[in-house]
Amino acid sequence: MKRTIFQLKFLTPALIAGAQPKTVGQIQATAELREASIRGLLRWWHRLLGYDRASEERIYGAAAGSSGHASGVLIRILDAPTPIVEPQSAHDLDLHPQGGIVEYLAFNLRWDKGKANKEDVRRSALPAGTEFHILLQAGRLTEADWTTLLRTMEVFSWLGSLGTRSRRCFGALTLLSKDGQACQRPTLWNSILGNQNVEARIVPGKEAREWRDLFRQAGSWLREQRGIVANKNLLFGTAGSRQRIASTILLRPDWVDDRFTLLAIGRPTDLNQTSLATLTYEPLPESSDL
Known part of the structure; x- marks a missing residue:
């Protein structure tokens, strides 16, 4: 059985919803890290890194009618991070409208222009500095596919992000350790994109x-x-x-x-x-x- 544990940290707040994203009053519910989100992002980085469709299906599974099959990897979040209890607005995060932040980075946290009282939009969040562990485990992947999975996970851990507005600085990740061994930051990012x-x-x-x-x-x-x-x-x-x-x-x-x-x-x-x-x-x- 192949298994590796990655320790990650959020460099910036992650605006993440859960399985029940809305509560009374349509405010985002408590933030929740989900394995399905991790799996989907690993697929995205797998394609970005230039790997083929066949290896993607062997590693992450396929849903192609009678030819579909289950994923070859188990993904588990080992420790649920503690969320910010109250859903956050741009002002709660000290992201004031000046300087283009709300308009250009946190567009979905801007004031609700449809309300006369300019009420802030609120979303659930995990604070900057939050740490968590992800377990990858596989029993039937070949060594080549396992190596591909680990490389994809490393690139995602160094350069990836989670949650809404993740393409605009929110939810940025960094890799702290792998199987308990501290990881050194790469000196050239393009060398790990490859x-x-x-x-x-x-x-x-x-x-x-x-x-x-x-x-x-x-x-x-x-x-x-x-x-x-x-x-x-x-x-x-x-x-x-x-x-x-x-x-x-x-x-x-x-x-x-x-x-x-x-x-x-x-x-x-x-x-x-x-x-x-x-x-x-x-x-x-x-x-x-x-």
Whole structure:
């Protein structure tokens, strides 16, 4: 039986609902980490890293009629994190409208414009600094598929995020340990991505000691980019009532040398349409260098 335990931590608050996301008054209920969410994100990172459909189905299962089969991996959250008891608004998290934060990073926490009293929208949350453990266990996966799963989990743990607005700095994760052994932060993010279809680029001049300060800088940068990029809705998404488009560029904090920096993750063709186009990078190492 193959098994590995990952210890993760949220660098920023995670806006996460549970199995019953609404309560009386339509306020988000208590935050709850769910294995199904982890499994879905691992599938997403599996595809982003360039692995094929066949290995995805062997590892995570398939629901293709009579040919469908169960997943080859058991995923368990070993310790349920303690949520913030009261659902949080932008003001509860000290994310005031100034600086573009609410409009550009926490769009779904902005004031409800349909109410005369400008009532805050509230969502359940896990606070920054929350730690938890994830168990991966498999009995019938080949060594090759198990290695693929572990690599995908490591990339997700370093560069992934959970919850709503996870492409806009919320719910950013970092990896603390694997099977009790402390993990060292990679020095080159592109070396762990290991392919030419996606890159992680540091946004110059954006760093802070506190995550709220970095959020302000990230909101300012995003607002600036939406003003200069031609196809801004395709790159940064739109939440219009008629058409909703997800952003192709993921913004998330990175913690290094006791400070936060800002990463932009996406396809090189998309990143090159922003102010990050002038940055140059070394050729990516092979994925076996992870």
